[in-house]
Amino acid sequence: MRLKHLALGLAVVTAAPAAAATAQAADGLYVPLFTYRTGPYAGSGIPVSNGLADYLNMLNARDGGIGGVPIIVDECETGYDTKKGVECYDSVKGKNPVIINPFSTGITLQLIPKAAVDKVPILSMAYGLSASADGNLFPWIFNPPDTYWDGAAAFIRHAADVEGGFDKLKGKTIGLVHLDAPYGREPIPLLQALAKDYGFTLKLYPVPGAQMQNQTALWLDVRRDRPDWIYLQGWGAMNPTAIKEAAKIGFPMNRLVGVWWSGSDDDARPAGAAAKGYSSLDINAVGSNFPAIQDIIKYVVDKGKSQVASKDKVGENFYDRGVMMAVLSAEAIRTAQKLTGKKQVTGEDVRRGLESLNITAAGWKALGLEGFAGPIHLSCADHNGHDAVALVQWDGTKWEKQPGMIEPIKDKVLPLIQSAAEDYVKANAGWPKRTEACDKSS
Amino acid sequence: MDILYKIFIDPFVQMGTAPDLLVQTLWDGLVAGVLYALIALGFVLIFKASGVFNFAQGIMVVFAALTLVGLHEHGVPAFVALGLTVLVMLVLAVGVERLMLRPLVNQSSIILFMATFGLTYFLIGAGQIVFGGSPKVMIASDLFLPSGAIEFKGLGGFVSLQKIDIAAVIIASVMVGVLAVFFQRTRIGRALRAVADSHQAALSVGISLEQIWVIVWFAAGVVAIATGILWGARSEVSFALQIIALKALPVLVLGGLTSIPGAIVGGLIIGIGEKLGEFYWGPLLGGGIENWLAYVIALGVLVFRPQGLFGEKIIERI
Missing domain, CATH: 3.40.50.2300 (Response regulator)
Incomplete structure (x- = not known):
């Protein structure tokens, strides 16, 4: 009898959420x-x-x-x-x-x-x-x-525009200050490939999550290495700390550019006027x-x-x-x-x-x-678009959109995406082949 | 051969060729070390009085900083907000003693340790409900904390001392000094040590356990306010500040859980050691090493002194 009640109870308990x-x-x-x-x-x-x-x-x-x-x-x-x-x-x-x-x-x-x-x-x-x-x-x-690769490529195009052309990147040093997590590491392969193509030196500055608010040693590395540009791929408390530390060592703010996730108002606000000139890529108004x-x-x-x-x-x-x-x-x-x-x-x-x-x-x-x-x-075939991105700049109190849009370097990004996708499939044995039909409108 | 050069020769060559960067690294290490010592002190005070490792120290830092900034956001003048925050930490200390510690008198330290876990989650929830999760800007200038930097040219370059860092070193040093004297040289300090040795023995000689606990939790709360202000001014005031408290762990391993001088010396060794390690040897390992380097330094000491640099050697009869 007790067993019956127990079974009934179990049935009710398991069936109720499913029904809901x-x-x-x-x-x-x-x-x-x-x-x-x-x-x-x-x-x-x-x-x-x-x-x-x-x-x-x-x-x-x-x-x-x-x-x-x-x-x-x-x-x-x-x-x-x-x-x-x-x-x-x-x-x-x-x-x-x-x-x-x-x-x-x-x-x-x-x-x-x-x-x-x-x-x-x-x-x-x-x-x-x-x-x-x-x-x-x-x-x-x-x-x-x-993609993050489009973002990094757009940043390189922006740096090239400011320097006076892609050929001017040769011999320059470009740093990537990134959260040491899958998100932060994502642009590394693209930047390594572009470093080879354009002849700049890429310096990596990883920030472990536990060190988000404690970056002084890293920015001393930056001071020693004197990169010409820094691309910031940070998140959470890492961003305002990085911007403050950059200001502290006197890194030129107009050469510090964040990915679109490093462009929150709360990222730049704590540094206030010291962050003036800091730019971030952006995908929305x-x-x-x-x-x-x-x-x-x-x-x-x-x-x-x-x-x-x-x-x-x-x-x-x-x-x-x-x-x-x-x-x-x-x-x-x-x-x-x-x-x-x-x-x-x-x-x-x-x-x-x-x-x-x-x-x-x-x-x-x-x-x-x-x-x-x-x-x-x-x-x-294309689930991304690889669209042009905007650049916004912190004026000390708010973001100001800069004129024009920046196209990612598609001829560099797309072949890399293709080969990385194939590598992913190769590395994951049994990856299902696409069986879903394409709609006419797609 | 190249790697041996990079490990054993190159860093010292760099120190010689760019002494400004060496001095800058040592200064930054000193600042970090003093701030770590301040955090570690919060842990040591409570451990000395109750034999419990206070897991909630990190969230107390967040809670104190959020209270201060939150009150100011509601129009309370900065120094009044600071006073009220001190009051809130006193209320918290009394609450912890009445509701958490008193019912657990004579329980084993693991029970008390687990209770501090509960306190941590309570404070996270309460802080989230009252102040929300959005980051806030520390009211450093309203508290007359300086901004800007003093730059010294020379040594082949320049050394930049942030005024807020100088203030942090002074404030933290004064606090550490005052607390050290208070707990080492006063009657309360001696009572505190008696409580740490044995609750029952301390009670039998007339020491008020409740009073001692309120005092140390309040002192740890005041330390949390200072830590929150100084770290918050360097970054932002948010729940991410909790992570900073973890930096006290290698300091405590190194300095010992029961020693105030240990917290100070341990903080300085960890602070300076990790900055030198990150700056001169970090690039060899791809950077970002200071987080685990602190533990490596601490473990290196433990091999030779299991009780830490200043910890008490515990001999138990079997």
Whole structure:
């Protein structure tokens, strides 16, 4: 009798979450958000998470979701810890997520082999594995609008422009100050290849996570080596510390350029005026003067449904970065709805939606985000776009966009991506061949 | 042969050819060392009084710095905010004694150690709820901490001393000195040592365990405020400051958990040693070595003195 009760109890306990998950998926578009609002990297994680969540919640409040189907926004706190991120993935995959944005290169690297098996598309917007831009070998992974290799290449083009041409890079020393983690190490192969091609010396300055706020010795190395340029690929508290230390040793700020993840307002603000001239690559506009962002304020922030600490945080660089992540997710879902004719789409449908994603300048305008970002056009073979990036410069109190856009050095980046993707597949025996058909629009 | 040259000859050649960089490295090491000593002191004070390794010291640094900056953000003048932060740390000390330590009197030290884990997570949660997770800028100028640098030309180059670093060295040295005298030379200091040896014996001679615990936790709280201000001014005030507290571990291994002079000397050895190691030998190993180099230095000492440089040699009857 007791055994029967126990069996019944177990059945109820195991069946209940499954039923709830199925119900959850049927009631809307389940979009889990892997965020980090706590821990050492929260400074970078919070504004992005706010923009991401607020835009999706605004779509729910203003439009009733996407195509009339509500979005189920479900945050899972990773603390920027790969192990916790994988736990988040395992906890949400049974709820039929239509898209996953891991918001960490380390987590993305762990999820790449799982995505094809679980039929969940991974959107690692401007982060993750550069090689995964190859859609033929990584049909489930998307990393628009630029890989880290595009970023590093755009930085080299910028340095060459300032120096007076690529030939002027010969004999120069270029340093990479990077977080000693998969994210920070990602641009190294590209920079090594470009160093060979253009004849500059590459110096690497790794910053272990535990030393994020204690970088004096590293910047003494910089003072000794006297690099002509420094590219900063930092995250969290590493960025403001690096900028302060650079100012401390008198490194010329206009020769310190950060990747787009080293360009938060909170990165430059602690150094204040001393950071004047520091530049960062950027992939989105800064500010809240866009109709869609005004809608976020109207429907979410003013209603007390946002987690932003104050209204003036809306429109900061990383907040808008989060909005951009949300826009790509939402538009992929919308495209999937158009392609399939279904409102309640699945992960497999959204993967097709991502491959057919095409946000033109007019498309951004229609979304209430005119000039917010460059056109984004993905295809079956190209899951990235390798688009031109902007350069923003800190004026002592805020970011100022610099004129013009910087194209990555595509003729150098694309062959490397191709060979790195092939190497990845070779190194992972049994990597599945692409069986997913390409849509006409992709 | 080349590698032997790079290890044994080249660093010393560099020291000779660029003495300005050697002096700069030693200065930066000294600053780091004094700040490590300050963090280690927080651990030592509590360990001496209760025999417990306070895992929460790192989050106390964050909590103190966030309280100070948070109060200032709400319009409280800087020095009033500083005073209120001291008060908050006193309340925390009383709370820890009443709610955590008192029910655990005479429990083994591992129980008390685990209790500090609980305190850590409580403070993380409380700090997150009250202040949020966004980084804040330390109010260094409002507290009249200097900015800018003093540059000395010479030695084949220049040596730059940041005024905030000079202030940090002075403040940390004064604090370490005052606390060392207070706990070594006063009645409370002797009572503290008695409590550390045996709770029951200390109680039997009329020492108030509760009072001693409040005093040391409060002192550790004040140390946390100073640490939070000085480290926060070098970077930002955020939960990442917790990681800095880990730098005290090799210092404690080296200096011994029970010795205030040990914390000071250990801090200086680790600070200067890791900066010299990172600067002159780090590039040979791809850089970023100072984090583990600190432990290597500490382990090197442990081989010869398992109790640390100044730790008490414990002899137990079997």
